[in-house]
Each structure stands twice: as C-alpha cells, then as structure tokens.
Amino acid sequence: MQIQGSVTFDAPPERVWELFNDPEALRRATPGCERLDKVGEDRYEAVMSVGVAAIKGTYKGTIEIRDKEPPHRYRLAIEGSGSPGFVNIDASMEFVPAGGGTQVNYSWDVQVGGPVAGVGQRVLGGVGRWLIGEFFKKMQAELRADAS
C-alpha cells in the first residue's frame, strides 16, 4: 500500500535535512524505537516495539538511507520482522523550500506479510498513517526543542 503526504517544518531545508540524518532524533521520534545502531555508512539496525492493536510486537530490522541528494531528497529502505509478521518499506522523502520553512513530501510504499496481514488493509493503512503521523509530529517537536 501507498502512504503519502506532506508536513511543514519551520526551518530551511538544510536544517531539516540535518535533522532527518540525525540518528538520535530519528530514534526518539520513531514510535516505539528502542534501539537504532549504526552498522555502516547510512546503514542502521533497529529494534522497534509497537504497541498498537493487532500489530503489537517487537520488530527487528535494518534501515538504509539511499540515493542521498542533500538537502533535497533521499530514500529509506526499511526491512523488519517480528512475531506478528514482516514489513518492507521503500520510502521517498523530499525536502522542498516553502516560505522560510521546508515542506517534507513523503511517499511510503509499504508491504506487509505474515499473520499481521490478516487484520486487513483498512486497519493496516490506518495504523500506518497514524504511526507515520506520530513520527512527523515528534520530528517537528525535535526541531522546536533544538531551536529553543
């Protein structure tokens, strides 16, 4: 399934780019992220514990940042699996100047398999959107915390 949207940040693209490449900020903003360890250039291993409904469980996986074009865009390749099932994500993130700030356009191609896929597309889509929304809200908070 495709999850798309855009979020506005109150800082220029250079600063937002920095934020979206800061592993500590990313770890704090990712819902349920317990660990995010650097294992190579632009390559991380993550442990995420998701507490939401039927997809509740601990997922382990890798995150790779690809096709970097600072400060304009990058792609995230995320692979994770846990007892509820597995998830593969190919996410494109674009950082566009908007006024004095930055509009982040995202398009996430999410594939889910295993038992968790049985909860159905409506729920997975909804929960996915909600988790991504929480992530961006917390990234905005990270930016504000940093500015103050």
Added chain:
Amino acid sequence: MKPPRFRYFAPTSVDEAVELLSTHADAAKVLAGGQSLVPMLNLRLARPEVLVDINRIESLSYLRVEDGHLAVGALARHRMVEKAPEVAARVPVLQEAVRHVGHVQIRNRGTVTGSIVHADPSAEMPAVLALLDGSVRVVGPSGTRDIPWQELFLTYFTTTLGPDELAVETRFPLPPAGAGWSFMEVARRHGDFALVAVAALVTADETGRVKEARLSLAGVGGTPVRPERAEALLAGQALEDDVLAAVADAVREAIEPESDIHASAEYRRHVAGVLAGRALRAAMERARRGGEG
C-alpha cells in the same frame, strides 16, 4: 484454529484484577465477553502472554441511571442493555444502536464497555459514546479516573488506557428531554461491522427548527468522528434539502475513510453524507413528537 499459549487468571475483585495488570502490564489482555478477543486469539492476531478474565467480578455487572448518566458496568452484556427498560426510556439511541451489534449470540456475551475499549472504529458503541459525549471510568494502581471519549480513542484499536488500568464502567450522559434520535448503518449483511454508521441527536424549537444537532459516525476513519462543522451548520435551521446538502458536504469533509475489500473510501464518503441526512430527518421527526419512539 487454536490460540497460542497463555497464562490464565480469574480475579474476583477489581483490586485483584488491577494488581494482575500492574504485574504483567503489556503482556496481559483483559477478557470480558471475548467476542473480539477470542477470535483474535484463535487467528493468532493477538498473542498476549497473560489473560485476565474479569467474568468473576460480579460487582461489575450492572446498569444504573445516576447523576444524569447511564452507568454501564464492565460486565454488562449488550443484551442486558438492549433489554433494559431504563435504556429504552432514557437513552433510546443506545438501545437502537446495540441492536446492530453482531447477532443475539454475540450480544449475549459481548460487553458494551469491552466493545468501547477494544476501539474498533467500525463498531457501534464507540460512536454512541461520542454522540452522547460520554466517558470511560478506569481503575489503575493510582486510583480511578474518567477518560472522556475525545481523549480515549487514538486510532484503530488503540486507546489511551494504560496497560495497568481496567475499564470498569462506561458513562453515557442522558440526552436532553425531548431530543429526537436516530441510528442508521450500512453493512454488507446484518450483524456485520458497519461500512458506515451514523447516529444523530436533535432537539427542536416550537417552529420545528433545529435547536441543537449532534452527529457521530463509525467506519469512516481510525476513531469515531463528530463532524463539528456539520453540527454547527444545523443550528437554527429547518431540515430543507439545501441545508442537508451542505451538511452532507461538511460530513464528507470531516472524515478520512480507508478503502478495503468491503468498500472503497469514496463509497464510504458518499454513504456517510447520505446517511447523515436520513438520520437527521428521522431524528427531527422524533423530536417533533417530543422524543418518543
């Protein structure tokens, strides 16, 4: 299908249940009527390590009208609510909605409070809770608190209830005297979850115009939705076609339905607007008759 292995506890008091929940926290699930949890266990969509079965806490099986509320204990089955004369007399919209929950066999076991904290946004009970601006009373290690519906529902199947908290009661404020009501839903088969459901509550003035109108929708996003702008449009209006068309548009704007194999998002959006109009007309009809049947 059989559930994965779990440990089973059957406390006989709220304190005991809360203690079990504080000990096992995220690993535990509360079992009440089991009409959602047991299928999820059998399909292995839910894999709790611990089940806390509250069916032996007899003090939670009650319905009471008190302080302007209908208080529904955590073990009150849907069927108990459906059959209660005080529900028919004081909160008829709840009685109508509860008849749409599953089938008799499901309503005999399933609980109203369980359905609400399970937080399926297609379910009827959360929508009625939102319509009446109700709340859920929970008990945790640090005491009792009431969570208003606006703060309760986060997204699909997800609430702000803590892992160590037990929902002990649902509190539905009684609708104003003379209010008209309606509950309508579109589902593939009777007893299925709603593709879209709409609950309406209307009070009318002497001239037959709307004094206050409320709408609540299920099946149109991650939580029940009160379309505030649509409600505001209705104040002081007669329910003419152009008013209802504007209301339908405002309803469609307020929701974010998802597509699935049962219906597309566009279909759900369309139906939501149509049902809102029908429900408002039916509610107004009852309001003119003084809120009776």
